[in-house]
Amino acid sequence: xxxxxxxAGMNPAIRAAVDHARQLGMNPYVVYDGLEGLIDGKIKEAxxxxxxxxxxxxxxxxxxxxxxxxxxxxxxxxxxxxxxxRNIDKLVIMGGDGSFRALNDFFNDFEVPFAGIPATIDNDIxxxxxxxGVDTAQNVILDCIDSVRDTARSHHRAFxxxxxxxxxxxxxxTTALCSAADICIVPEIPYDxxxxxxxxxxxxxxxxxxxxxxxAEGTRVAQYLTRWLTERAGMDTRLTVxxxxxxxxxxTARDRLMGTRFATRAVxxxxxxxxxxxxxxxxxxxxxxxxxxxxxxxxxxNPDIINLCRELSC
Numbered sequence: 647x648x649x650x651x652x653x654a655g656m657n658p659a660i661r662a663a664v665d666h667a668r669q670l671g672m673n674p675y676v677v678y679d680g681l682e683g684l685i686d687g688k689i690k691e692a693x694x695x696x697x698x699x700x701x702x703x704x705x706x707x708x709x710x711x712x713x714x715x716x717x718x719x720x721x722x723x724x725x726x727x728x729x730x731x732r733n734i735d736k737l738v739i740m741g742g743d744g745s746f747r748a749l750n751d752f753f754n755d756f757e758v759p760f761a762g763i764p765a766t767i768d769n770d771i772x773x774x775x776x777x778x779g780v781d782t783a784q785n786v787i788l789d790c791i792d793s794v795r796d797t798a799r800s801h802h803r804a805f806x807x808x809x810x811x812x813x814x815x816x817x818x819x820t821t822a823l824c825s826a827a828d829i830c831i832v833p834e835i836p837y838d839x840x841x842x843x844x845x846x847x848x849x850x851x852x853x854x855x856x857x858x859x860x861x862a863e864g865t866r867v868a869q870y871l872t873r874w875l876t877e878r879a880g881m882d883t884r885l886t887v888x889x890x891x892x893x894x895x896x897x898t899a900r901d902r903l904m905g906t907r908f909a910t911r912a913v914x915x916x917x918x919x920x921x922x923x924x925x926x927x928x929x930x931x932x933x934x935x936x937x938x939x940x941x942x943x944x945x946x947x948n949p950d951i952i953n954l955c956r957e958l959s960c
Contacts, residue, residue: 647676647677647678647680647681647683647684647708647737647738647739647740648660648680648706648708648709648710648739648740648741648765649680649681649710649711649712649713649739649740649741649742649744649745649748650680650710650712650741650742650744650745650765650766651710651741651742651766651767651893652705652706652710652779652893653706653740653765653766653767653777653778653779653780653782653783653893654704654705654767654778654779654782654783654893654894654895654896654897654898654901655765655778655779655781655782655897655901655902655904655905656705656706656708656740656765656778656779656905657700657701657702657703657704657705657706657707657897657905658700658701658897658901658902658903658905658906658909659740659763659765659778659905659906659908659909660676660697660700660706660707660708660740660909661697661700661701661906661909662905662906662907662909662910663738663909663910663912663913664676664692664696664697665697666909666910666913666914667692667913668692670913670914670917672736672913672917673691673733674691674692675689675690675691675692675732675734676689676690676692676696676708677689677708678690678708678709679708679709679710679711680708680709680710680711680712680713680741680745681711681713681715681716681725681745681748682711682713682715682716683709683711684716684725684728684729685713685715685716685721685722685724685725685728687728689728689729689732689734701897701902702896702897702902703896703897704782704893704894704895704896704897705893705894706740710741712744713748716748716752717748717751719755722751722752722755722756723755723756725752726752726755726756726758729758734758735758735759736758736759736760736761736916737749737752737758737759737760737761738760738761738762738763738909738912738913738916739760739761739762739763740762740763740764740765740778741762741763741765741766742764742765742766742768742770742771743771743772743940743941743942743943744941745762746760746762746924746937746940746941747937747941747942749762749922750922750937750941753921753922759916759921759922760916760921760922761912761913761915761916761920761921761922761923761924761925762912762923762924762925762937762940763778763905763908763909763912763924763925764776764777764778764908764924764925764926764940765777765778765779766778766779767779767780767782767783767810767811767817767892767893768810768811768812768814768816768817769811769814769816769817769945770811770812770813770814770816770945771924771940771945772939772940772943772944772945772946773924773926773928773935773939773940773943774924774925774926774927774928774935774940775926775927775928775929775948776904776927778901778904778905778908779893779897779901780816780817780901781898781900781901781904782895782896782897782898782901783810783817783892783893784817784820784821784824785895785898786888786891786892786894786895787807787809787817787821787888787892788821788824788825790807790886790888790891791807791821791825791827791858791860792825794807794858794886795825795856795858798856798857798858799854799855799856801882802853802854802855802856802881802882803856803857803881803882803883803884804856804857804858804859804875804876804879804881804882804883804884805856805857805858805859805883805884805885805886806859806861806868806871806872806875806883806884806885806886807827807858807859807860807861807886807888808861808862808863808868808885808886808887808888809821809860809861809862809863809888809892810863810888810889810892810893811832811862811863811864812863812864813833813864814833814862814864814945814947815830815832815833815834815835815862815864815865815947816947816951817862817892818830818831818832818860818861818862819832819834819862819947819951819952819955820951821860822860822955823951823954823955823958825858825860826858827858827859827860828846828849828857828858828859829842829846829857829858829859829860829861829871830859830860830861830955831859831860831861831862831865831867831871832861832862832864832865832955833862833864833865834947834952835952835955835956839871839874839878843878843879846879850879850880850881857875857879857881857883859871859875868885868887869885872884872885904927907927907932908925908927908932911925911932911934912925915934920934922936922937923935923936923937924936924937924939924940924941926940
């Protein structure tokens with residue numbers, strides 16, 4: 647099942663989990679609408695027709711939800727009855743740490759083991775260097791920045807581009823670096839607007855130039871920065887909030903491969919008795935991490951990325 651915000655790479659992971667489970671002699675099912683669907687019994691046997699045409703599609707064909715009801719014992723019991731009726735005794739869930747905590751509560755109540763696959767474009771789950779959907783989101787953002795730069799140069803304008811990421815600046819930093827943005831404002835790096843102004847004066851005064859500022863939504867300064875660039879730099883400045891377009895799009899090769907690798911390892915973990923583990927990718931290696939090492943822990947962006955942003959003054 648998929649839970650929380652959707653992310654490109656979920657469909658390739660669903661396909662791989664179903665196919666690998668079948669190869670191992672299991673009888674795979676899918677749950678529609680996430681934890682809400684589990685409560686309501688939206689469970690179907692996974693057919694080959696279901697998975698045959700999904701690897702290239704964005705989002706999640708199983709749909710997703712955020713469930714408050716699942717934190718009520720009576721609704722969890724209702725979900726368990728639906729699983730018991732179908733002889734389902736293991737679960738694979740894709741989502742964030744909230745989804746993992748929910749299934750851990752479910753395990754404590756009914757001893758249904760699970761495996762978790764990190765899937766969020768925010769890339770803010772502790773213990774793993776990569777979450778499903780990130781590469782696709784980065785490429786969507788870069789396409790938007792490249793397009794905005796064309797019109798910005800045509801009118802000698804500044805553009806403030808707000809990315810998703812909640813309180814994590816990973817998306818903003820990596821796309822700012824890859825697009826050679828002039829400004830990058832994220833929660834992880836202190837900034838001084840006057841210093842930025844002095845650094846950008848040659849750009850401001852150059853004909854045919856433009857300024858691209860990438861701002862993480864968690865800083866909550868996109869509108870202020872837009873006004874500041876207009877008033878202090880004297881440039882016509884526009885704000886572009888990318889919003890949910892960052893979650894869409896056909897998954898990139900990397901997200902298809904990561905989804906496939908995460909999913910096959912999740913099924914193998916459950917088959918081998920390694921229960922309640924979260925799939926992680928760290929230092930180029932795939933592995934497992936305990937729920938305690940992932941859920942509720944503070945994620946930190948790789949210091950090398952932060953230092954690179956500082957060194958390049960973006």
